[in-house]
Amino acid sequence: xxxxxxxxxxxxxxxxxxxxxxxxxxxxxxxxxxxxxxxxxxxxxxxxxxxxxxxxxxxxxxxxxxxxxxxxxxxxxxxxxxxxxxxxxxxxxxxxxxxxxxxxxxxxxxxxxxxxxxxxxxxxxxxxxxxxxxxxxxxxxxxxxxxxxxxxxxxxxxxxxxxxxxxxxxxxxxxxxxxxxxxxxxxxxxxxxxxxxxxx
Amino acid sequence: xxxxxxxxxxxxxxxxxxxxxxxxxxxxxxxxxxxxxxxxxxxxxxxxxxxxxxxxxxxxxxxxxxxxxxxxxxxxxxxxxxxxxxxxxxxxxxxxxxxxxxxxxxxxxxxxxxxxxxxxxxxxxxxxxxxxxxxxxxxxxxxxxxxxxxxxxxxxxxxxxxxxxxxxxxxxxxxxxxxxxxxxxxxxxxxxxxxxxxxx
DNA sequence: GTCTATAATACGATAGAC
DNA sequence: GTCTATCGTATTATAGAC
Numbered sequence: 001x002x003x004x005x006x007x008x009x010x011x012x013x014x015x016x017x018x019x020x021x022x023x024x025x026x027x028x029x030x031x032x033x034x035x036x037x038x039x040x041x042x043x044x045x046x047x048x049x050x051x052x053x054x055x056x057x058x059x060x061x062x063x064x065x066x067x068x069x070x071x072x073x074x075x076x077x078x079x080x081x082x083x084x085x086x087x088x089x090x091x092x093x094x095x096x097x098x099x100x101x102x103x104x105x106x107x108x109x110x111x112x113x114x115x116x117x118x119x120x121x122x123x124x125x126x127x128x129x130x131x132x133x134x135x136x137x138x139x140x141x142x143x144x145x146x147x148x149x150x151x152x153x154x155x156x157x158x159x160x161x162x163x164x165x166x167x168x169x170x171x172x173x174x175x176x177x178x179x180x181x182x183x184x185x186x187x188x189x190x191x192x193x194x195x196x197x198x199x200x
Numbered sequence: 201x202x203x204x205x206x207x208x209x210x211x212x213x214x215x216x217x218x219x220x221x222x223x224x225x226x227x228x229x230x231x232x233x234x235x236x237x238x239x240x241x242x243x244x245x246x247x248x249x250x251x252x253x254x255x256x257x258x259x260x261x262x263x264x265x266x267x268x269x270x271x272x273x274x275x276x277x278x279x280x281x282x283x284x285x286x287x288x289x290x291x292x293x294x295x296x297x298x299x300x301x302x303x304x305x306x307x308x309x310x311x312x313x314x315x316x317x318x319x320x321x322x323x324x325x326x327x328x329x330x331x332x333x334x335x336x337x338x339x340x341x342x343x344x345x346x347x348x349x350x351x352x353x354x355x356x357x358x359x360x361x362x363x364x365x366x367x368x369x370x371x372x373x374x375x376x377x378x379x380x381x382x383x384x385x386x387x388x389x390x391x392x393x394x395x396x397x398x399x400x
Numbered sequence: 401g402t403c404t405a406t407a408a409t410a411c412g413a414t415a416g417a418c
Numbered sequence: 419g420t421c422t423a424t425c426g427t428a429t430t431a432t433a434g435a436c
Contacts, residue, residue, distance in 0.1 A: 189363075
């Protein structure tokens with residue numbers, strides 16, 4: 001079928017059926033990412049897609065719940081893409097290279113979404129944060145397990161893992177499409193830097 | 201004189217005379233850093249120091265101006281400490297080590313202030329942002345000049361500079377006092393990682 | 401399901417007493 | 419210089435027509 005190639009790789013928004021619920025979430029990502037959650041009003045989101053502010057509350061119980069939905073989709077997407085990146089690769093060195101390439105490129109391509117999921121954790125309600133934190137732990141644990149094979153001094157694994165993930169996550173802060181290097185190029189370069197950090 | 205030892209190293213808040221203006225700024229750093237600028241109200245800041253919300257407007261023309269004052273102090277502090285860190289050192293390798301140690305430790309010690317100056321740039325007014333951007337350029341230019349001597353491939357200097365600064369800046373996002381490594385320890389470790397990144 | 405209109409509240413900032 | 423009281427506005431969310 002003609003659409004198989006675009007649906008083979010998991011769509012970021014597959015959790016949401018296409019329709020106003022997805023359109024609203026995508027508009028909210030752009031607004032939250034550019035201006036921050038609290039600086040963004042329901043009017044900003046609604047105006048961007050030509051709807052009234054009230055339309056939001058047909059598809060989401062609250063603005064806070066819209067943020068939670070976005071955070072969940074984003075965190076699950078980056079985790080799933082990271083897991084998929086190492087699938088079928090046996091060499092430890094190559095697995096780390098592929099993971100870091102993918103993880104870094106994801107934060108460049110989806111830098112607005114990445115800003116929301118990385119810098120708006122404090123805007124989540126406590127119960128929402130608890131669920132998101134569980135996904136984040138799975139991602140961090142996966143990375144540590146991959147990095148473990150390249151770090152000789154085990155006592156440094158934890159700090160090195162934090163540092164290597166941190167390097168890629170911060171891409172979301174400074175990345176400017178068009179001005180910054182292409183996501184694949186950046187991913188390849190960062191993969192080399194992470195190898196250097198782990199082996200040092 | 202007895203106070204010479206504490207005043208020899210430049211005080212972060214030396215730009216502000218001690219008094220309500222400084223107290224307000226310090227309280228605002230804690231609140232902005234923990235909850236974000238737009239999520240923080242003038243009541244939050246005032247309550248923290250036992251004043252009324254109206255007191256803020258005696259010492260600052262607006263909440264936006266309070267943010268600008270904080271941003272200016274923070275950016276000038278991290279720049280000045282970075283410049284001081286390499287003063288009198290001639291060896292390029294040692295200069296980079298000292299700079300990264302200081303720059304990283306600063307973002308750990310002052311992680312709440314660092315969050316404000318790194319993640320609230322979009323909350324600044326255009327004219328304020330312009331002035332802040334000039335200070336940021338000086339810091340980035342200084343770092344690139346220091347790193348230049350350790351990067352053999354000149355075409356990679358720009359991207360490596362972004363990456364190395366990025367690594368230390370992101371400390372502000374995840375650092376938790378007591379739980380995370382001590383600032384000096386983290387700085388020393390990160391200095392080694394930056395060397396590995398630059399030389400790779 | 402979407403709109404207009406609006407309720408209820410919270411916010412930044414000011415007025416005026418002390 | 420600081421307070422209490424409050425103004426004007428903006429915000430989240432709801433009510434009710436279509």
